[in-house]
Amino acid sequence: xxxxxxxxxxxxxxxxxxxxxxxTAAERLEAFSHTTVPDSPGMRRAxxxxxxxxxxxxxxxxxxxxxYRGRNAGQWGFPGGRVDPGETPEQAxxxxxxxxxxxxxxxxxxxxxxxxxPAASGFAITxxxxxxxxxxxxxxxxxxxxxxxxxxxxxxxxxxxPHWLPQPDGGRLxxxxxxxxxxxxxxxxxxxxxFREVVLLGRRVRVSDFVQPDWTRT
Numbered sequence: 001x002x003x004x005x006x007x008x009x010x011x012x013x014x015x016x017x018x019x020x021x022x023x024t025a026a027e028r029l030e031a032f033s034h035t036t037v038p039d040s041p042g043m044r045r046a047x048x049x050x051x052x053x054x055x056x057x058x059x060x061x062x063x064x065x066x067x068y069r070g071r072n073a074g075q076w077g078f079p080g081g082r083v084d085p086g087e088t089p090e091q092a093x094x095x096x097x098x099x100x101x102x103x104x105x106x107x108x109x110x111x112x113x114x115x116x117x118p119a120a121s122g123f124a125i126t127x128x129x130x131x132x133x134x135x136x137x138x139x140x141x142x143x144x145x146x147x148x149x150x151x152x153x154x155x156x157x158x159x160x161x162p163h164w165l166p167q168p169d170g171g172r173l174x175x176x177x178x179x180x181x182x183x184x185x186x187x188x189x190x191x192x193x194x195f196r197e198v199v200l201l202g203r204r205v206r207v208s209d210f211v212q213p214d215w216t217r218t
Contacts, residue, residue, distance in 0.1 A: 014200065015153045018059045021052055022111065022131045025199045029112025029129060032198050035208065037116040037124035046123045047093030048080025050114070050195050051103065052131040052153070059131075060150035061195070063184070064100065067146045074146065075216070076184045078127065078191065079103075089113075089126035097130075101148065102139025105132035114194050119187045120212045127191045129199060151178050157200040162193055173211045186210045 013020035037043070051062045068074045079100045083092040090110055097103050114127040140148050155161060155178055164172040176184040176192050184192060190207040197203040 015157060016058065018052060018054050018131050021059050021153065025052075025129060025131065026111045028199055028202055029114075032112065032114075032204065034113050035115045035206070036126075037118050037208075042122060044123050045083040045089055045092075046081055046119075046125045047083055047087075047089035047091070047096065048078035048125055048127050048191070049093045049097045049105070050078055050127050050129045050191070051097060051101075051105070051135075052129070053103075053135055053150070055150035055152075059153045061153065061156060061192075062101070063149045063151055063178075063188070063192075064140070065146045065149065067142065067144050069143075075188075076182075077188050080125070082123075090128050093126065093128040094130070100141050100144045102137065102141075103132065103135040105130040105135060109133065114191060114198060115207060117187050117191055118208055120216055125187060125191070127195070129195065149178075149182065151182075153200060155179070156192065156196050161196070167211060171211045173213065185216070186212045187216060 014024045052059050053062065064077055064079060066073060066075050066077055079097045080093050081096040083089055094105050097105060109130050109132050111129045111131060117125045119125055138148060161177055163175045163177055165175060167173055174186055174189050174193060176189045178184060190210040194205060194207045197205045
């Protein structure tokens, strides 16, 4: 039976509670064979966290708008950053979650990962999915984070969230439309879309060939 508000099944506990999300996400990510971008000259690696927490009584994924300085100034993103020497992408992602938002997630709370995304900026970005049991209070770093935006999982999964814009070369540019003033493009939009498809909707999709806006290359 469909919910007329968003085209999703009614009683969708995956979208309505963090504990149910955690169990289903772990199962779906274990069954998903993620891809890894191979090392190449000049390529850099980064890890980001697709972090699901309860906000306002519903499970939400945390997006940030980056501070208006430095790399990716003012852009939408997941908490995360460059992999330091000796780190794995998962370790870097969890470290950055704490540095940028003050939240803690233990390595054992990683539910799985999605495909590496080859960003036009030269980074191979590894998305790590977590739903920490006790992350602590949000304490955004003003040096790195302009604002934090919890997005309900039902909004991410809704039928009208992904939009595809035709491009002059025949390709299509993805926009994840999360609400007024919230248009998220690849790379972050591509990773969010794969999270939607693989984890929330149980579909197997790839995103490495998604069109990226020119302004994401810096």
